[in-house]
Amino acid sequence: MLKILSGDQVKELDSAHIQKEGISSHELMERAALSFIRWWESMVFSKALPVFVFCGAGNNGGDGFAIARLLFKGGWNVQVFRCFEEGNTLSPDAQKNLDWIPEGVPNHPWNEFDLSNEGVLIDAFLGVGLKGPIRNSAFPIIECINSFPGIKISIDLPSGLLADSPSNGPVVEADFTVTFAFPKLALLFPENAPFTGKIVLAEIGINEPIYEVFPSPYFFIQEKDILPRHRVFGQFSHKGDFGKIALLAGSKGKMGAAILSSKAALRTGSGLVTAFVPESERGIIQSAVPEVMCEFEESPDWNRFDALGVGPGLGLDKKDLLQKTLKGFTKPMILDADAITLLASNREMISLIPKNSILTPHLGELERLIGKSSDHLDRLNRVKEFCLQWQLNVLIKGAYSVISLTDGRQLFNSSGTPYMATAGAGDVLTGILTSYLGQGYSPENALICGVYHHGKAGELAGNQYRRSTIASDILEKIGETYLLLNVL
Numbered sequence: 454m455l456k457i458l459s460g461d462q463v464k465e466l467d468s469a470h471i472q473k474e475g476i477s478s479h480e481l482m483e484r485a486a487l488s489f490i491r492w493w494e495s496m497v498f499s500k501a502l503p504v505f506v507f508c509g510a511g512n513n514g515g516d517g518f519a520i521a522r523l524l525f526k527g528g529w530n531v532q533v534f535r536c537f538e539e540g541n542t543l544s545p546d547a548q549k550n551l552d553w554i555p556e557g558v559p560n561h562p563w564n565e566f567d568l569s570n571e572g573v574l575i576d577a578f579l580g581v582g583l584k585g586p587i588r589n590s591a592f593p594i595i596e597c598i599n600s601f602p603g604i605k606i607s608i609d610l611p612s613g614l615l616a617d618s619p620s621n622g623p624v625v626e627a628d629f630t631v632t633f634a635f636p637k638l639a640l641l642f643p644e645n646a647p648f649t650g651k652i653v654l655a656e657i658g659i660n661e662p663i664y665e666v667f668p669s670p671y672f673f674i675q676e677k678d679i680l681p682r683h684r685v686f687g688q689f690s691h692k693g694d695f696g697k698i699a700l701l702a703g704s705k706g707k708m709g710a711a712i713l714s715s716k717a718a719l720r721t722g723s724g725l726v727t728a729f730v731p732e733s734e735r736g737i738i739q740s741a742v743p744e745v746m747c748e749f750e751e752s753p754d755w756n757r758f759d760a761l762g763v764g765p766g767l768g769l770d771k772k773d774l775l776q777k778t779l780k781g782f783t784k785p786m787i788l789d790a791d792a793i794t795l796l797a798s799n800r801e802m803i804s805l806i807p808k809n810s811i812l813t814p815h816l817g818e819l820e821r822l823i824g825k826s827s828d829h830l831d832r833l834n835r836v837k838e839f840c841l842q843w844q845l846n847v848l849i850k851g852a853y854s855v856i857s858l859t860d861g862r863q864l865f866n867s868s869g870t871p872y873m874a875t876a877g878a879g880d881v882l883t884g885i886l887t888s889y890l891g892q893g894y895s896p897e898n899a900l901i902c903g904v905y906h907h908g909k910a911g912e913l914a915g916n917q918y919r920r921s922t923i924a925s926d927i928l929e930k931i932g933e934t935y936l937l938l939n940v941l
């Protein structure tokens with residue numbers, strides 16, 4: 454997993470890399486610019502579009518000068534706009550790249566920019582070097598960039614955004630942010646979505662071992678992290694090896710939740726799935742999913758199951774049932790939806806949850822559990838405290854869902870799409886996670902694999918159906934995610 458370092462650690466990472474690989478900081482900047490150009494070429498923008506590169510005096514500006522040179526070489530119509538006063542001292546690498554700007558590239562002060570221009574604006578004004586509140590002199594520059602009607606692409610960070618803490622000044626509102634080496638933490642905060650646009654990760658060839666010496670609780674999950682975390686099943690595997698799981702879900706009028714979670718568990722690979730539903734409602738699930746077995750007892754011997762998922766569509770009148778279930782099952786379990794809301798209003802039950810279990814709240818359920826947060830960083834810190842205190846794992850659902858683990862690490866998922874914001878998508882996830890626990894995955898691996906596959910299945914469904922995507926489409930794509938990731 455890619456470690457997410459702080460803005461302040463970036464400089465140290467650079468020097469560690471430069472020392473280990475024997476390359477200069479200027480060469481590293483060139484790699485960053487070349488990596489940007491690779492992404493740019495994949496976008497196949499029209500060559501008729503003029504490109505305006507706004508460059509600051511630091512290394513973010515240095516990237517901008519290098520990008521302007523490379524685009525010019527590639528035949529683009531490029532102009533540079535300097536976002537600093539005449540006579541300012543530039544960072545050495547920015548100065549070098551400014552000196553290398555070819556003669557054919559017009560180079561103006563930013564306030565000569567004509568806002569009636571159309572085309573692409575590249576924002577290389579401020580990056581991770583931004584310190585404290587934005588200086589007054591930067592306000593009109595950010596305002597000018599934001600008034601531009603064409604496509605806006607920010608380099609590393611939208612200018613004005615602090616790398617890892619809440620920002621309250623003006624910030625560039627980009628259509629794309631091309632960020633180097635790892636996504637800066639603030640890019641993953643929901644409140645910053647209007648500034649970041651689509652986030653693109655541009656590799657600059659820093660090997661993962663170099664990150665090891667830097668302490669950070671934050672990680673970014675990538676596709677390559679998934680396959681090694683999957684269990685491999687052998688020739689003689691039988692359905693018992695794939696786990697015997699139970700789902701306590703559904704109530705009158707909410708049987709869909711039980712159907713979606715149990716079908717998702719089967720599609721994820723569970724050998725045997727038993728749904729505990731109200732007896733009066735059994736016909737609905739048994740005709741919808743014939744592969745699922747149903748039981749109706751309130752206090753069965755839960756420990757005969759390898760894993761248990763509780764909550765989707767359960768109903769808020771099931772406090773006693775939840776309490777009995779928490780006392781009756783001794784292995785890690787999944788708690789979702791109504792189970793979380795019940796725990797939030799009956800906090801004495803939190804201590805009954807088996808250690809290392811997984812709670813999967815969306816932001817509304819999370820607020821009931823841990824109170825209101827002032828921003829995402831505050832939310833991350835509160836959730837971390839909760840996980841450490843109770844030795845539970847919490848998944849904060851949404852774009853870049855965060856897996857918050859019992860040891861304080863917080864992992865950001867990279868798969869998913871807004872087309873997953875549809876009723877029942879969370880019920881599908883509960884089925885997936887319960888299935889992996891039942892297949893013998895650790896809670897950490899169940900979360901990493903489950904959340905990633907769920908997001909990937911959502912992407913595949915979204916590519917096909919866009920806003921018409923429904924939760925059933927997501928679960929029907931789970932199989933395709935196995936093919937895509939080469940999971941046997």
Ligand SMILES: NC(=O)C1=CN([C@@H]2O[C@H](COP(=O)(O)OP(=O)(O)OC[C@H]3O[C@@H](n4cnc5c(N)ncnc54)[C@H](O)[C@@H]3O)[C@@H](O)[C@H]2O)[C@@H](O)CC1
Pocket residue numbers: 463466467481482485509510511512513514515516544578579580581582583584585586587588591608609610633634657
């Ligand atoms: N390993 C990496 O991460 C690499 C980083 N590179 C680039 O280098 C950037 C960081 O460069 P620097 O550390 O030089 O910093 P920046 O260029 O991000 O910022 C420094 C500039 O910001 C101005 N500034 C600072 N605080 C301000 C405030 N409150 N109000 C207004 N202006 C303010 C400074 O006067 C200076 O001009 C990254 O964001 C990235 O674009 C790349 O060159 C490639 C390698």
Ligand SMILES: Nc1ncnc2c1ncn2[C@@H]1O[C@H](COP(=O)(O)OP(=O)(O)O)[C@@H](O)[C@H]1O
Pocket residue numbers: 790814815850851852853854868869870871872873874875876877878879880881882907
């Ligand atoms: N904008 C988004 N980007 C990525 N994933 C999303 C987005 N919106 C929702 N999701 C995912 O869809 C699921 C929705 O879960 P939830 O809110 O519990 O739905 P429900 O209660 O209807 O089942 C979560 O896994 C969440 O991460």
Ligand SMILES: [K+]
Pocket residue numbers: 513576577578579580607608609610611612
């Ligand atoms: K920038």
